Amino acid sequence: MNLTPREVAVAGDVPYSIHVGPGLLDDGALLARSVRGRDAMLVSDAHVAPLYADRVAAALQAARPDLRIHRHVLPPGEASKTLASFADVTDALADARMRRDATLFALGGGVIGDLAGFAAACWMRGIDCVQLPTTLLAMVDSSVGGKTAVDLPQGKNLVGAFHPPRAVIADTAALRTLPARELRAGLAEVVKYGALGDAAFLDWIDANADALLAMDDAALAEAIARSCAHKAAIVARDPFEHGERALLNLGHTFGHAIETEQGYGGLNHGEAVAVGMVLAARLSEALGLAPAADTRRLRDLLVRLQLPVDVPPGLDPERLLAHMRLDKKATAGGLRFIVWRGAGRAEVVGDVPESAVLSVLREA
Template identity: 90%
Template structure:
């Protein structure tokens, strides 16, 4: 059974479209329509490139025989999201003599999307980047909105730029090659959209948890489209994260601290966000903002989706707090968190007492 391609329009400057559906990486006409010049580079990683790079190149070449296609492949994993890898990609762009009308295709998960997007933002002060996310996490989150970055040893995403993509092409068939753990990590970000602004979406996810875990095409496409529509609406209203867009960081302040403390080698990003959302909900309840029953409901849904909900053993609460002080979401006035007043009602709260945060970390 074929499933129609879904499209989500993202307003802004410039506006762009998210295309969602199976087998879109083979759609040469769609891919070629996005090109402005005769040069393209596919940036991917050692896991994804062998699966899809040839197909993307072949589809592009068939639609545009005059196209010069280059490739650059990086080692897979968060450890590649560094200034050194950024230098590698920009050097490859220079050696390929990529001009300002060139297009960079970011083929992979969030690491490749963030890194290649940042390289595209900086090369000749900005060339087109088409996001080709191959993980659920990237499809519903990092590929949408134009935030690009690399990590430093001191923290995640500390060096970056806003650079909206030319388009996002989310091929749901690519999810069939995704390890189950990576699929579940993406579902954490899907849950986030319900938690921050759509309690009814949480009910839908609970009702469709089994179909999502079974990678049912139609159910995944629906979840991706609804998530992208939520993010697109928020990004359009706040493209540079001066206000409402910060809500998209629900769970991330706790989550990034856990990832950083583990040297990006323990829980993955989606798992860290799942844990972070539960901690944020507990903190909200502790501060009297939200009912504890909503925390339990969120925790139960994440467990149904086979995601972790507790701080990994052996992590020191004080060290986690120290990472949060450096987090991009911290401001001069003190710690700032995305908390909630119950399911679907997130808000940003500043001057959160460190004692309360420590208490949640020690009990969570």
């Protein structure tokens, strides 16, 4: 079994590397490589900090004895991804007298990565941020690409900034402490990469589904590295989501609407994306773009990965549609969706009739 750490390069105006492998949170030299000044702050949550914060701080201190390391710990969960929590982080940066050459380490899942990344983007108009994702979902998606944001009651990720990280360090050993539900949520984002642009990767996921669910180290490392490579290539070509990068939102328009309507207290993000991808495939069928057989195959794979594929009961289609009108991909001309013409062939379609969307939601 090859567990040698892998490195995926992200090109573009602000190039950086994604490091994937076991034991990387204890690699002080790697962690310190991105620190330019003498101050660092670890931002984490109350679930993750007790597991890893001391280890990361010790590794950093051993590599850089002169480094001043500060910490800020937030309550866990999507409910913390707010402007109030953003203000708490910036207050902590101010209290620690963090300067322009300081480095913020985002230690946790997607909520911490998005929130801490946004704080780094805004503090003194931008300081370095190193993403230390501890969930599969964050490793393959939110930690890569520099999209940072917080939620509003009206919708997800409505306030944010593009702020590429200085590095992404994904320690696959951290997944051993991940609840099974969170692992499955991350697998939804892995499936997304195959669905949107790589049918062969979708075949690989299908063939390795049992190994992925069993948290086989080699299978997970392969899934993470391939997912990151897909995202890195797209981000390099379209860093500010003016075109192709929107494909990475396959399933997210439906998924974000479900999360918002549930008050971020029902399906988690990956689960909502799984449902959203099935709805996007059904919408593709309704628009005459894709065959029903590909929808069935996608649905069967997600079911095999123990992910939900149906809209939770009790959600009003009209209210879900209202949330979609505020989605970041919507334009003055109407709703835009990421649809597909079959496995591995996603595209952006504008001016989608609301009647078609409502029909898909009602059938679901």
